[in-house]
Amino acid sequence: VVVLDISVSLDGYVAGPNATLDEPLGENGELLHEWIFGLASWREAHGLEGGERGADDDVIREWVHVPGAVVMGRRMFSGGAGPWDADPKANGWWGDRPPFDVPVFVISHHAREPLTLGATKFTFVNGVEAALAEARRAAGDRPVQISGGAAVVQQALRAGLLDRMRLHLVPVLLGGGVPLFEGLDSRSLTLERVRSSGAVAHLEYAVS
Amino acid sequence: VVVLDISVSLDGYVAGPNATLDEPLGENGELLHEWIFGLASWREAHGLEGGERGADDDVIREWVHVPGAVVMGRRMFSGGAGPWDADPKANGWWGDRPPFDVPVFVISHHAREPLTLGATKFTFVNGVEAALAEARRAAGDRPVQISGGAAVVQQALRAGLLDRMRLHLVPVLLGGGVPLFEGLDSRSLTLERVRSSGAVAHLEYAVS
Numbered sequence: 001v002v003v004l005d006i007s008v009s010l011d012g013y014v015a016g017p018n019a020t021l022d023e024p025l026g027e028n029g030e031l032l033h034e035w036i037f038g039l040a041s042w043r044e045a046h047g048l049e050g051g052e053r054g055a056d057d058d059v060i061r062e063w064v065h066v067p068g069a070v071v072m073g074r075r076m077f078s079g080g081a082g083p084w085d086a087d088p089k090a091n092g093w094w095g096d097r098p099p100f101d102v103p104v105f106v107i108s109h110h111a112r113e114p115l116t117l118g119a120t121k122f123t124f125v126n127g128v129e130a131a132l133a134e135a136r137r138a139a140g141d142r143p144v145q146i147s148g149g150a151a152v153v154q155q156a157l158r159a160g161l162l163d164r165m166r167l168h169l170v171p172v173l174l175g176g177g178v179p180l181f182e183g184l185d186s187r188s189l190t191l192e193r194v195r196s197s198g199a200v201a202h203l204e205y206a207v208s
Numbered sequence: 209v210v211v212l213d214i215s216v217s218l219d220g221y222v223a224g225p226n227a228t229l230d231e232p233l234g235e236n237g238e239l240l241h242e243w244i245f246g247l248a249s250w251r252e253a254h255g256l257e258g259g260e261r262g263a264d265d266d267v268i269r270e271w272v273h274v275p276g277a278v279v280m281g282r283r284m285f286s287g288g289a290g291p292w293d294a295d296p297k298a299n300g301w302w303g304d305r306p307p308f309d310v311p312v313f314v315i316s317h318h319a320r321e322p323l324t325l326g327a328t329k330f331t332f333v334n335g336v337e338a339a340l341a342e343a344r345r346a347a348g349d350r351p352v353q354i355s356g357g358a359a360v361v362q363q364a365l366r367a368g369l370l371d372r373m374r375l376h377l378v379p380v381l382l383g384g385g386v387p388l389f390e391g392l393d394s395r396s397l398t399l400e401r402v403r404s405s406g407a408v409a410h411l412e413y414a415v416s
Contacts, residue, residue, distance in 0.1 A: 010375075010397065010413070011389035012220040028394045167218075171397040171413055173389060181219035181381060186236045189218065189379040194404045201402050201411055205218075205379055 001143040002132060002161055004153055005063050007032040007168040007200075008180050014150050017176035021088065024079035031172045035200045036060060045099045056197040059168065068142025069135035070104045073152040077106045077122070084112050091115065092122065103138040105131040107152060128155040150178050157184060162207050165189070169201040209351040210340060210369055212361055213271050215240040215376040215408075216388050222358050225384035229296065232287035239380045243408045244268060253307045264405040267376065276350025277343035278312045281360040285314045285330070292320050299323060300330065311346040313339040315360060336363040358388050365392060370415050373397070377409040 016026030040051035041061040080087035097118035112124040125131040135144040156162040193204035224234030248259030249269040288295035305326035320332040333339040343352040364370040401412035
């Protein structure tokens with residue numbers, strides 16, 4: 001099973017407008033992720049104590065602990081593009097102890113040896129289909145999580161490789177930026193679960 | 209209080225692509241509204257018996273009975289544009305017995321005498337602000353409902369005239385069409401209520 005977990009604005013963006021290397025989430029893009037940082041399971045995954053419990057935390061606990069492998073786009077890994085030796089964040093922006101602790105497959109046209117940081121091994125793979133195939137093998141019986149960006153999601157949807165979508169709908173309008181859904185064929189999905197802590201609406205869909 | 213009630217696709221459209229006079233909701237746009245037709249309160253408002261109860265029906269019952277006046281754009285009234293004598297649906301596409309039964313204010317640059325159909329009186333007003341002012345007077349203590357289209361919603365949001373948004377998020381991707389939110393300033397809202405029948409997610413926001 002391949003699952004998408006992604007935070008999205010009410011107007012459908014996964015990053016704000018005018019993203020730069022210094023502000024990779026775009027203008028106000030950090031508003032999409034603020035709901036996460038005070039949660040107990042997020043803090044725990046970063047070696048911190050305390051934090052809130054509840055529906056938001058349940059969502060993050062699954063996000064952190066359930067997947068057996070993660071697939072992400074190059075920009076989500078480092079914010080950069082092009083050859084690795086010209087990327088100022090070639091080791092990613094996730095720090096020395098990235099919060100994954102499962103194999104992560106980063107999609108890039110540029111070949112590179114695997115990189116291990118903390119308990120997370122990053123493997124660099126050319127193309128969504130190949131990345132998902134490797135991730136499935138690494139995950140065993142556990143789900144594979146796609147965590148963005150938008151281009152990866154759209155490619156997986158078009159290729160029929162996405163089974164479930166968990167959209168974390170943040171009550172903010174960004175007014176522009178990177179749309180999650182763009183240039184897709186019309187199709188129906190099935191709403192399977194709705195959860196909310198009162199701030200963010202967590203919507204889980206089966207992609208038929 | 210001015211409330212928006214609108215059905216929107218998962219990719220943020222309130223109508224599909226390539227709308228025409230014959231297919232005013234655009235390609236697959238009817239998928240946005242199918243959830244409504246089998247509900248008891250909708251059938252009741254159209255003089256029919258039976259139908260389903262539950263969360264969807266609760267939403268529609270409020271949609272139909274709570275507002276004291278309704279504001280809508282010209283295209284939502286007739287699908288047309290320009291002078292009324294050139295509009296093939298000049299009396300609207302809502303039939304002889306429109307489902308409103310409260311005063312409806314239709315925004316149009318083109319002056320026109322009021323039109324009464326069944327228990328609904330349509331009044332034609334130039335501009336969102338004037339329409340909302342007249343609707344507030346007509347509604348008395350009851351809320352004013354904006355029911356679309358997207359341009360009216362965006363104008364009301366920009367002018368600070370919208371107090372609440374009730375988005376009925378339909379589990380369909382349309383792949384294109386008329387976006388509900390476009391060209392707006394970044395802002396935060398407050399999620400106040402989440403309801404679901406299992407198919408559509410009904411999300412209610414306060415616009416601060």
